Amino acid sequence: MSDQTAHGTVPIACSINGRAYSLDVQVNERLLDVLRYRLGLTGTKEGCGEGECGACTVLLDGLPVNSCLVPAYQVDGRSVETVEGTDEQWAAHLHEHGTTQCGACTPGVVMTARWLDDTNPEDLSVREALAGNLCRCTGYRGICEGIKATLKARQQSSNEEGNP
Amino acid sequence: MSHSDLLMKTEMAMPRTLKQACEVQSNGLHDKNDIPGMPLPVLKAAGIDLMDHWKEGLTAPGQVSNLLALRDPSLHRLSADSIGALCTLSAIADSTAVRKSAPVIAQAAESTATPQIRNVATAGGNLFQRPRCWYYRAHQFDCLKKGGHMCFAVEGENRYHAVFGNGPCHIVHPSNLANALSVCQAEVLVVSSAQGTEEPRRVPMHQLFCLPEDRLKSEHTLGPDEIAVGISYRAAPHSAHYEVREKQSFDWPLVMASVALDMRDDGRTIAAARVCAGGVAPIPWRMPQVERALAGINVKDTQRVRQACDLAIRGAQPMSNNAYKLRILPVAVSRAVRLAVG
Numbered sequence: 001m002s003d004q005t006a007h008g009t010v011p012i013a014c015s016i017n018g019r020a021y022s023l024d025v026q027v028n029e030r031l032l033d034v035l036r037y038r039l040g041l042t043g044t045k046e047g048c049g050e051g052e053c054g055a056c057t058v059l060l061d062g063l064p065v066n067s068c069l070v071p072a073y074q075v076d077g078r079s080v081e082t083v084e085g086t087d088e089q090w091a092a093h094l095h096e097h098g099t100t101q102c103g104a105c106t107p108g109v110v111m112t113a114r115w116l117d118d119t120n121p122e123d124l125s126v127r128e129a130l131a132g133n134l135c136r137c138t139g140y141r142g143i144c145e146g147i148k149a150t151l152k153a154r155q156q157s158s159n160e161e162g163n164p
Numbered sequence: 165m166s167h168s169d170l171l172m173k174t175e176m177a178m179p180r181t182l183k184q185a186c187e188v189q190s191n192g193l194h195d196k197n198d199i200p201g202m203p204l205p206v207l208k209a210a211g212i213d214l215m216d217h218w219k220e221g222l223t224a225p226g227q228v229s230n231l232l233a234l235r236d237p238s239l240h241r242l243s244a245d246s247i248g249a250l251c252t253l254s255a256i257a258d259s260t261a262v263r264k265s266a267p268v269i270a271q272a273a274e275s276t277a278t279p280q281i282r283n284v285a286t287a288g289g290n291l292f293q294r295p296r297c298w299y300y301r302a303h304q305f306d307c308l309k310k311g312g313h314m315c316f317a318v319e320g321e322n323r324y325h326a327v328f329g330n331g332p333c334h335i336v337h338p339s340n341l342a343n344a345l346s347v348c349q350a351e352v353l354v355v356s357s358a359q360g361t362e363e364p365r366r367v368p369m370h371q372l373f374c375l376p377e378d379r380l381k382s383e384h385t386l387g388p389d390e391i392a393v394g395i396s397y398r399a400a401p402h403s404a405h406y407e408v409r410e411k412q413s414f415d416w417p418l419v420m421a422s423v424a425l426d427m428r429d430d431g432r433t434i435a436a437a438r439v440c441a442g443g444v445a446p447i448p449w450r451m452p453q454v455e456r457a458l459a460g461i462n463v464k465d466t467q468r469v470r471q472a473c474d475l476a477i478r479g480a481q482p483m484s485n486n487a488y489k490l491r492i493l494p495v496a497v498s499r500a501v502r503l504a505v506g
Contacts, residue, residue, distance in 0.1 A: 010178075027176045027230070050215045051281055063254070063283045069212055070284060073178075074232060112279070131413035132278025 012076035016041070017085030025072040032056050032067040035082060043083040043107045047134070054133035057108035058082050064115045064132070083107035086114055090150055097146030101137030109133045113147045117154060126151075175226060177205060178233035182361040182393060188229045190357040190389045204388050205229040209250060209286040213293040221303040222310070231288070231391070239393060247395040249288035253341075254279070256287060268403035268422050268504070272344035275407055278414050288392050291342050291352070291372075292384060295335035295446075296416055297325065308333045308380050323485040324418070328445035330481055333376035335446050337383065340420055343442035344405050345369055346450060347424040350397035356390040364393055373447040383446065400424035400438075404503030407443075408492050419443045419492045421476075423500040425458070434458050439497060441476060444489055453478050454497060463505045473498035 009024040016039065025034060035041040035058070044067060047055035051066040058067045059081040083106075090110050100106045109130065116129050126144050135143060179185035192204055205227035208214050217223040231239075231250065239250040244265035247256060256262055257274035276282055276290065299305040299316040306312030317325045317334040325334040337343075346369045353364035367385070374385050386392065403424035407417035420442040426435040437458035439451040457472035476497045477490045 027178055028174060048219075050219050051212050054278065054280055057280055060283070064280045065283050066280045069210060069215060071211075071230070071232065115279070128413055129279060132280040 010073045010076075012073055014075045014077065015079040017081055023072075027071070027073055029072040030068055031058070031060075031070040031072045031075055031080070034072045035067060035080075041082050041084050045104055045107055047104065047108075052134070053105070054108040054112065055105055057111040057133065059111055059115060062115070062118060064112050066132075081111070081114070083110050086110055089154065090114070093150035093153060094143075094146040097142050097149060099138060099142045099146040105133055105135040105137075109135070109143055109147075113150065116147065117151060174224075174228050176208075177227065177229040179229060179231075180233060180235050182234065182236055182355055182391070185229060185231065185234060185391055186355060186357040186361060186389070189391060192227060203227075207231060207292075207391060209289040210252075210284040211289075212281060212285055213289065216301070217294070220301055222301070236393075241394075244399060245396055247287050247397070249286060249393050249395070251287050253277075253282040253285045253287070253290060256341075257282065265399040265401065266344075266348045266397060266403055266424075268344040268347060268400060268405045268424060269341070269397065271405040272340040272420075272422065275405065275417075276340060287341060287395060290339050291345075291392065291395075293338050295383065296338045297335045300335065308376070309335075311381070317483065321485065322483040323488075324416070324443075325483055325486055326445050327477075327480040327482045327486055327489050328441075328449050329375050329447060330445075330483070331377065333380060333446065334483065335376070335383075336443050337373065337445065337447050338416065339448075340405065340407065340417065340442055342369065342373070343420055343440050343448045344403075344422045345395060345397055346440040346448045347403060347422045347438040348397040348400045349438070350395050352392050353394040353396065354386060354390045355393050356387065358389070361393075365390075366396070369448065370450065376446050402427055402504050402506065404500045406496050406500040406503060408496050417443045419489050419496050421493070421496040421500040423497065423504045425501070425504045427505075432462050432464060434461050434463060437501075439476075439500075441493060441497065444480075444493060451476055451497070458501065463501070469501055470494070470498055473501065 009026050011024050013022045035044050045055040047053035049068045051069045056067040057064050061078050112129055112133050126147050177188045179188050206225040208228045209231050239248040241248045242251050242259045244261045253273040253276050257270050263270040299307045300309050305316050308315050315333050326336050350369050351366040352372050354367055355361045355364050359365050372384055405422045407420040409415040409417050422440045424438045428435045437455045439454045441449045453475045454472055457475050461468045473494045476494045480490055
């Protein structure tokens with residue numbers, strides 16, 4: 001084994017849902033496993049385990065990624081947001097539009113929607129943004145409508161806050 | 165065994181410098197003599213394709229060298245004429261410099277996979293991903309690429325397979341970035357222990373990939389100890405990438421076309437054209453006959469442009485279920501030409 005390569009565990013410091021964590025992670029450990037099995041953040045689901053279904057979507061420095069494909073050591077010094085870190089407005093609006101059946105895809109869908117919330121909607125349509133989130137129950141119509149309604153409500157709410 | 169368990173059984177090198185990465189690639193993680201016959205480590209960037217292989221049971225490498233551990237900033241550098249090998253596809257797609265200098269490259273990066281994948285997938289990984297042929301990807305089929313004795317696509321389901329450069333294996337090249345880079349006269353920069361890291365070897369795109377008749381088990385010409393560290397490309401402001409797909413997003417193109425045009429001063433006449441088709445051959449397939457025919461044409465003369473693009477299918481040898489590609493390909497090329505004109 002070359003001295004110039006690291007093995008075993010590496011220490012990382014990161015922010016997860018706004019809380020600071022210091023962890024020793026194995027070089028082979030996935031972010032998904034750290035979230036679910038070491039931190040108990042089981043809202044993030046494992047579906048395909050190879051980046052196709054999007055059930056494990058989290059935001060890494062504000063961008064959606066498949067946490068099953070992100071090595072945990074790679075989040076050192078970075079910020080992670082999981083479905084546990086989102087506000088309840090998302091759940092309420094999505095529920096209202098019947099976006100959930102089995103619920104396996106919902107945490108990933110919410111995180112992609114959270115990203116859209118920070119993105120210029122003119123640059124990316126909801127349907128395009130959801131290309132990486134597979135749902136086997138709903139047919140997507142309810143999901144898209146729920147997300148649009150939530151984005152609209154949040155936009156209105158932020159406009160009202162900006163114009164007292 | 166879960167994917168996580170498979171990962172945990174693998175030894176992973178974490179090289180911090182290119183020199184270290186080259187040493188690992190040339191000697192393995194252990195001393196060369198420790199385990200005679202031990203294959204060299206598999207290079208991993210985002211690891212998306214590697215995970216696909218793992219899950220399907222196509223590979224279970226004992227050693228992986230994780231290029232994401234590298235601290236060299238040049239691997240992430242993006243400019244109007246260069247792309248670091250570790251730049252993500254979303255960074256390439258969003259780069260103002262790339263969009264202005266060579267829109268074809270940004271468009272190809274943008275059309276790949278999903279937002280989640282594009283945020284981690286790298287330029288290098290996109291170029292060197294393995295083919296998506298469903299016989300290659302299924303462990304049940306002992307095809308030529310896996311050391312078997314036949315290409316199952318010949319007698320089987322071949323609607324997504326090649327119509328050019330065919331045989332003995334009939335894959336199509338999976339990288340749309342490679343297609344776009346080909347028309348930007350790109351070169352891939354390669355380092356190795358033997359070569360050193362200061363002066364990378366420059367491999368032109370047309371020498372980077374090889375046909376199955378020349379090499380069956382690999383799609384590229386690099387040696388196992390070589391590492392691609394970046395791409396240099398020439399500006400192509402009049403360029404575009406167009407894909408025909410069954411689904412609007414998250415799908416492999418049936419056919420794609422990348423076009424770069426040099427325009428005369430009048431802004432209407434094509435001085436020179438570079439055209440590359442994808443989804444139709446085992447390598448990005450340059451189309452010199454279309455390039456010659458487009459030169460000198462006024463882009464407003466749609467009939468002549470279409471006639472030139474119709475030459476795209478010359479020499480094609482469709483298989484039993486993919487002759488439809490011959491109807492789509494000229495359309496994809498002509499739409500890419502129209503988009504390139506702007």
